Amino acid sequence: MNKELNFIVALALKEDLGSGDVSANLLVDKKINASIVCRESAVICGVEYAQAVFLSLNQDIEINWMAKDGDIVEPTQVLCTLSGSSKAIISAERVALNFLQTLSAVATQTKKLVDKISHTQAQLLDTRKTIPGLRMAQKYAVKCGAGVNHRMGLYDCVMLKENHIIAAGGITQAVAIAKTQYADLDLIVEVETLAQLGEVLTLSGVTRALCDNFSLEMLSQAVSMSAGILPLEASGNIDETTILPIAQTGVDFISTGSITKNIQAIDLSLRFA
Numbered sequence: 001m002n003k004e005l006n007f008i009v010a011l012a013l014k015e016d017l018g019s020g021d022v023s024a025n026l027l028v029d030k031k032i033n034a035s036i037v038c039r040e041s042a043v044i045c046g047v048e049y050a051q052a053v054f055l056s057l058n059q060d061i062e063i064n065w066m067a068k069d070g071d072i073v074e075p076t077q078v079l080c081t082l083s084g085s086s087k088a089i090i091s092a093e094r095v096a097l098n099f100l101q102t103l104s105a106v107a108t109q110t111k112k113l114v115d116k117i118s119h120t121q122a123q124l125l126d127t128r129k130t131i132p133g134l135r136m137a138q139k140y141a142v143k144c145g146a147g148v149n150h151r152m153g154l155y156d157c158v159m160l161k162e163n164h165i166i167a168a169g170g171i172t173q174a175v176a177i178a179k180t181q182y183a184d185l186d187l188i189v190e191v192e193t194l195a196q197l198g199e200v201l202t203l204s205g206v207t208r209a210l211c212d213n214f215s216l217e218m219l220s221q222a223v224s225m226s227a228g229i230l231p232l233e234a235s236g237n238i239d240e241t242t243i244l245p246i247a248q249t250g251v252d253f254i255s256t257g258s259i260t261k262n263i264q265a266i267d268l269s270l271r272f273a
Contacts, residue, residue: 004136009052011133012095019106021091023136032086032272036079038067038102039267043111044079045069045141047102050096058088070107071142078269086272101265102134103141108266110145110259115244122247125150125233127256134229138260151186154224158182159210161190171199179205188233197222201229216245223250230265 038044044067054061061084067073077099082089096166114124126142127150128135139149158178160171168174171189178187186207191197200209211222213236226232231252238246238256246254 043107045107049099053096106141107145107261117247120247125255176217
């Protein structure tokens with residue numbers, strides 16, 4: 001992940017610094033001490049990203065981390081202390097905190113939902129509904145929150161959704177084409193009715209069926225129909241109030257874009273000592 005990480009950090013710094021930090025240029029550069037404090041309960045993620053931001057501007061900045069990715073922290077907890085160039089630390093502050101706040105938000109929301117279904121067999125999956133440019137970072141954050149990654153992109157798994165199926169002329173036809181062209185890739189088929197699920201269950205080579213916006217009654221029927229034949233994934237209308245009843249139907253996976261797109265940045269602050 002280091003190559004991807006360094007590329008994203010470089011882009012973020014270029015976006016923020018442009019031709020230079022005109023506010024920091026007003027200051028006399030001197031060695032200072034600072035700390036990053038978390039203002040709320042959170043699952044921390046993004047330590048490597050923040051570290052890379054600071055060191056990209058000044059390799060001599062000393063950073064002592066007191067929390068690592070995946071750690072659960074409480075309000076007022078110090079995440080790290082810094083010592084070094086005042087100009088570099090000020091210029092790096094916002095970009096470093098942006099990574100930490102956003103990725104910690106993903107990890108925190110993921111952990112919250114995972115905890116709600118931890119006593120069931122269902123695993124929580126992410127989706128491709130990520131912030132552009134932060135796909136790998138956010139999916140890493142999901143794992144820090146004890147979630148499981150779905151496909152990374154459009155290249156590593158065949159997923160036949162409504163429009164694919166219509167364009168191919170039906171589920172059976174779409175699956176046949178997928179098996180012929182991408183036999184080595186996982187194949188997930190989205191279904192919107194129990195009749196469609198029944199058709200999928202007659203086909204070989206399918207990795208799992210995704211039940212899109214099924215009611216709880218339909219999901220329970222789907223679990224009975226597919227028992228011992230095919231794993232099921234539930235998707236649609238997943239939030240803190242609906243996830244447990246959905247998990248209790250017996251589905252194997254629950255996927256939601258909310259853990260990467262409907263997030264609220266964790267409250268962090270950097271202060272000079």
